[in-house]
Amino acid sequence: MLSILIPTYKYTVYNLVCELKKQCDIAGIEYEIICQDDHSDSLMNIDNLKINHLENCTFISNSENLGRAKNRNLLAQKAKFPYLLFLDADTFPINKNFISNYILEINDVNKIVYGGIRYQEKQPPKEKLLRWVYGKKREALTVEQRNKNIYLSFLTLNFLIHKEVFITVSFNESIPNLRHEDTLFSYELMKNNISLKHIENPIYHFGIDNFDKALQKEHESLLALKNLLDNNLLPADYVKISRLYTIIENLKAKFLVVFTFKIVKPVLLKNISGANPSLLLFDIYRVGYICSIKK
Numbered sequence: 001m002l003s004i005l006i007p008t009y010k011y012t013v014y015n016l017v018c019e020l021k022k023q024c025d026i027a028g029i030e031y032e033i034i035c036q037d038d039h040s041d042s043l044m045n046i047d048n049l050k051i052n053h054l055e056n057c058t059f060i061s062n063s064e065n066l067g068r069a070k071n072r073n074l075l076a077q078k079a080k081f082p083y084l085l086f087l088d089a090d091t092f093p094i095n096k097n098f099i100s101n102y103i104l105e106i107n108d109v110n111k112i113v114y115g116g117i118r119y120q121e122k123q124p125p126k127e128k129l130l131r132w133v134y135g136k137k138r139e140a141l142t143v144e145q146r147n148k149n150i151y152l153s154f155l156t157l158n159f160l161i162h163k164e165v166f167i168t169v170s171f172n173e174s175i176p177n178l179r180h181e182d183t184l185f186s187y188e189l190m191k192n193n194i195s196l197k198h199i200e201n202p203i204y205h206f207g208i209d210n211f212d213k214a215l216q217k218e219h220e221s222l223l224a225l226k227n228l229l230d231n232n233l234l235p236a237d238y239v240k241i242s243r244l245y246t247i248i249e250n251l252k253a254k255f256l257v258v259f260t261f262k263i264v265k266p267v268l269l270k271n272i273s274g275a276n277p278s279l280l281l282f283d284i285y286r287v288g289y290i291c292s293i294k295k
Contacts (some may be wrong), residue, residue, distance in 0.1 A: 001106070002099075003079035003163075004087065005070045006035040010042040011089040011207070013059075017051050019092065023099035024056075034078060037061040038071045045147075069171035069181045072156075076166050084166055088157035090207030094118060101201040102160050112194060113160040115201030116146070124208055130277045131214040135205060137279060146198040151190040152239065156182040158203045166193060172233070179221035180228060187234055211273045222290040241283070245290050254291045261288030 004020055013035050024031040033054075037045055039062040051059035051191055066074065076084055083106055095101070098115075105113045119135045139155060146153040169188040171181050189196055209217065220240070228234040229242055236246035248257055268285040271278055 001030045001081055001085050002032075002085060002103070003081040004031065004033040004085045005072070005075040005079060006033070006087050007068065008037045008040075008048070008087055008089040008286060010037055010044060012042040012044045012047045013089045014047050014050050016087070016089070016140050017054065017057055017090055020052055020087075020099065021057055023093070023096065026037065027046060027103060029099075029103060030081065031056055032080060033057045034073060034075055035059045036075050036078075038067070038113065039063065040063040046261055048295065067173070069175070070173045072256055073170045076163060076170065079163060082163050083160060084163055085160050086156060086158070087203065088205075088207070091117075091203040091205055094202050094204055095129060096199060105197070106271045108195070109162045110195060110197045111162075112154075112165065112189060113201075114146070114154050114196065114198050115160075115203065116141070116143070116198070117155060117158060117205050118202045119171060119208070121206055126275050127273075128208045130215075130272050130282065133277050134214075134279060134282070135208070139205075140202075143198045143200050150196050150198065151186045152183075153183075153198070154186045154189070154196060156282070157205065158201075168192060169194065175224065175227065175231075175233070176288065180218065180224040180234075183225070183239060184234060186291040187238055199243060205244045218286065219289065222286060223293055226290055226293050241286055241290060244287050248287070248291060257288060257291045261285075261292060264288075 001254050002024070006016070009267060017035060033056060035048065035051055035058065037048065037060070045061060048059045051057050062071065072086065085102060096109060102113065102115070118140050123129070124132050141153055146233045167183065169192055172184055175181065175184065180227055225239070225242055234242065249252055265285070265288065268281050272282045272285060
C-alpha cells in the first residue's frame, strides 16, 4: 500500500523511522520505509544503519552524491508500493495518527496531499532566529492560508503522491543542485492540472540553520531561482521575488538597485542577524542580492 521515502544527508533518522514504523504497524497496513543517504559519509550513518534491523525498513547510502532531485527520484523508482509518502529527514510527526490521516486520503490516484509543517513554539538562540521566524510566518501555514495559493504554499517535505503521478512530474534533475527544486515541482503540478489537496496533518521541522548557514542557503536559492528564470523553466510571476526582479529588470533599474544594495547591505545584515529580524528587510536583502547576481 504505502512506501515511505526519506532522503537523508548528514542526519540521524532512526527515531523518525521508529515512530513511522510504530504508526504503520498500528494501522495494520502493508508498508515499507526506505531511507537513502546521498553519500554524506557521515558518522551519523552508524546510527542510521540500525534501521536495517527493523522489519520493513531499509537504510541505503549512495555510492556517489546524486543531488536532492535525483536522490528523491531514485527513491521513488525503488518503491514497491503504489502510494509514496515523502518526508524530509529533519522532520517528525506531531500527531500519533499521522499515518492513519494519510491513509484516509488514499482514494484518488490523481491527487497529491500535503499535510503541512510546524515549528516548535520555543524561541531558539539568536543565531537561529531568522530561519525560525521565516519558517513560522512563511511556511507554517494553516490549511485555510495554504488554500489561498494552493500550489505555491506546497512544500516537498511532507506529501503523499501516487507513483504514476510522480513519474509524470518527477523532480527535474537537469537543474543545478542548489535550491528551488520544490518550487519547480509545484509549478509542474499546476501546469499538468494535478489536483493538490491541503490537509491538517503537520510535521515538526527541526532542521533550523544558524544565520550563516541560512544566508548561504538563501544565496544558493536565489541563484537557483535566477537560473530557472533564465532558462524559462519558471514564469517570472510565479513567486514574489522573481516577480519583483523581473519588474526591476524591465524598468532597466538593476544598476540602481545594486548600487543601493551595496550601501544598505550592512544595515540589512545587522537586522536580519539580530534578535528581532524583519522579514520585510530580509525580502529587500533578497531582491538586492538576486539583482547583484552576474550572468
